[in-house]
Amino acid sequence: xxxxxxxxxxxxxxxxxxxxxxHGFRATSLQDIASDAGCSKASLLYHFAxxxxxxxxLLAPLRRRGSELRAELAPLTGEPLxxxxxxxxxxxxxAFRYELTVLFHDLPGTTGHLAADPDHDLPLIASLAxxxxxxxxxxxxxxxxxxxxxxxxxxxxxxxVLREELIRAALRALGHDPDRPPSS
Amino acid sequence: xxxxxxxxxxxxxxxxxxxxxxHGFRATSLQDIASDAGCSKASLLYHFAxxxxxxxxLLAPLRRRGSELRAELAPLTGEPLxxxxxxxxxxxxxAFRYELTVLFHDLPGTTGHLAADPDHDLPLIASLAxxxxxxxxxxxxxxxxxxxxxxxxxxxxxxxVLREELIRAALRALGHDPDRPPSS
DNA sequence: ACAGTAACTGACCGATCGGACAGCTTTGAC
DNA sequence: GTCAAAGCTGTCCGATCGGTCAGTTACTGT
Numbered sequence: 389x390x391x392x393x394x395x396x397x398x399x400x401x402x403x404x405x406x407x408x409x410x411h412g413f414r415a416t417s418l419q420d421i422a423s424d425a426g427c428s429k430a431s432l433l434y435h436f437a438x439x440x441x442x443x444x445x446l447l448a449p450l451r452r453r454g455s456e457l458r459a460e461l462a463p464l465t466g467e468p469l470x471x472x473x474x475x476x477x478x479x480x481x482x483a484f485r486y487e488l489t490v491l492f493h494d495l496p497g498t499t500g501h502l503a504a505d506p507d508h509d510l511p512l513i514a515s516l517a518x519x520x521x522x523x524x525x526x527x528x529x530x531x532x533x534x535x536x537x538x539x540x541x542x543x544x545x546x547x548x549v550l551r552e553e554l555i556r557a558a559l560r561a562l563g564h565d566p567d568r569p570p571s572s
Numbered sequence: 573x574x575x576x577x578x579x580x581x582x583x584x585x586x587x588x589x590x591x592x593x594x595h596g597f598r599a600t601s602l603q604d605i606a607s608d609a610g611c612s613k614a615s616l617l618y619h620f621a622x623x624x625x626x627x628x629x630l631l632a633p634l635r636r637r638g639s640e641l642r643a644e645l646a647p648l649t650g651e652p653l654x655x656x657x658x659x660x661x662x663x664x665x666x667a668f669r670y671e672l673t674v675l676f677h678d679l680p681g682t683t684g685h686l687a688a689d690p691d692h693d694l695p696l697i698a699s700l701a702x703x704x705x706x707x708x709x710x711x712x713x714x715x716x717x718x719x720x721x722x723x724x725x726x727x728x729x730x731x732x733v734l735r736e737e738l739i740r741a742a743l744r745a746l747g748h749d750p751d752r753p754p755s756s
Numbered sequence: 757a758c759a760g761t762a763a764c765t766g767a768c769c770g771a772t773c774g775g776a777c778a779g780c781t782t783t784g785a786c
Numbered sequence: 787g788t789c790a791a792a793g794c795t796g797t798c799c800g801a802t803c804g805g806t807c808a809g810t811t812a813c814t815g816t
Contacts, residue, residue, distance in 0.1 A: 396793085412678060414598045417773060428795050433775065435793090494596065494678060527723060527734050528741035534722025535715030535745070542714060550711050557712035561719070561745035580763085601803060612765050617805065619763090757816100764811075773802080782793075 397435050399425045404442050409486040409541070412494040413443060443490070450487040453480050454512075461515045467564060473515035474532070474558045481540035482551060489541040516562060525562075532558045581619050583609045588626050593670040593725070596678035597627060627674070634671040637664050638696075645699045651748060657699035658716065658742045665724035666735055673725040700746060709746075716742045 403424035407416040418439060422429040436442045457476045464472055481488055516529035536554055540546070556566040587608035591600040602623060606613040620626045641660045648656055665672055700713035720738055724730070740750040 412598070414596070414678075418775085419773080429774090430776090430796075431794050434795090439774065492676065494598075523729070523733055524737040524740075527737040528744075530723040530726060531719030531738060531741045531745070532715070533719070534726065535717070535719025538718025538722065539711060539714040542718065545707070549707050553708040553711040554715060556708075557715045557745045557747075560712075560747065561715070561741045563741075563744065602805085603803080613804090614766075614806090615764050618765090623804065759816090760814090762811105762813075765809085767807090767809105769804105769806075771803085771805105774800100776799080777797090778795105779797105780793105780795075783791085785790095786788085 396425065396427060396431070400427070400432060400435060400442070401446055405446055405486050405490070408443070408446070408494070409489040413490060414494055447487055447491065450480075450484045450491075453484065458511050458515075461511075464515075466518065469515055470518050470562055470564055471559070473512065474555055474562070477512060477516070477533070478536055478540075478551060478554050478558065481536050482546055485540040485546065488537050492537060518562075528562050532561050535561075580609065580611060580615065584611070584616060584619060584626070585630055589630055589670050589674070592627070592630070592678070593673040597674060598678055631671055631675070634664075634668045634675075637668065642695050645695070648699075650702065653699055654702050654746055654748055655743070657696065658739055658746070661696065661700070661717070662720055662724075662735060662738045662742065665720050666730050669724040669730065672721050676721060676725075702746075712746050716745050719745075 400421060404416070404421045407420055407424060411420075418429045418432050421442070422432050425432075432442070436445070457473075457480060460476065461469060461473055510533070513526065513529045513533060516532050517525040520526070536558060539550070539554055559566040584605060588600070588605045591604055591608060595604075602613045602616050605626070606616050609616075616626070620629070641657075641664060644660065645653060645657055697710065697713045697717060700716050701709040704710070720742060723734070723738055743750045
């Protein structure tokens, strides 16, 4: 019953992602993942060093996309920056909705204290706020960040309408007119 | 060392709220709470039937306020409804920021499936959307709901500026003009 | 002083979980 | 066919957790 390496490995990641998103990281045992993936718990630990390694590999694509987005936003300023940040983050949230669910649910050390470090504050927040230090712009940016993330997995659908309207609502919240495509 | 009943009980609730918000419900053991509250684990279970009972009592005020808000919004319609829903929810989120943190962090069965509970949270979504069934209004309502909740605990401050700007950003997201206090 | 009751505790228990390990089975190169 | 490596598993282990229970201490009414 020895499969090619990638097969079971991918199945484990699929099962883990679904179970982590549904019940949380801590609430999901290795046995739960193994049962869902159709293998033994020991087999999990053959493919992954430990439980955290599964989570790390699961969130790697999300982190990668986050880094890309950060790089894309770096040279921008003003309204084009905000628009790119909004569309980029909405698309990322929709593409990685389950991964975001896992992040929000069960990693207080990662998500809950994001803001506790004013210096290490999310670059994405800065971009959404148009690199403004005004607490009012920051508040709106936080609202958009959290709202989009929650909507991505809590809203019943993920079709094009949701994407479009999330972008529009986010731009309105940030004080930008959604119906003015070119720059200001 | 027998204190009046309310003393240690309140201390336990204080410790539990802080620890649950900081590390999550599951990640906080009864021993953690007992140590923080300055008593034994057995003493916890003298005052509370079990771990869930602590959580239930901890979230009771939040639930009560939610019911009140729902009742207040019931007779309203149109723009006054949306304004009342926004201000009511922002104030509730700021007043119960730690409780909301607990809810968001570690209760996928409660928070992750908010949308699956038509009785409890859909009324608030409906109110924020002005009782519209348009998916676009619903999307904006979801963004506001999640964004305010996240902002309440993730934003570094909870002063009047944050409150005011959360309300304004939420109203903008929902397509209403924050600078027009009277009804439409 | 004494009894009764409320508050509190140390010690213990069963269940569960993450992980280690030795060994079995399949695959593929020669 | 041979054999080494890769894939996989059953079983065991230590740690931790929620919860129980018998017993102790402190308070209060009489």
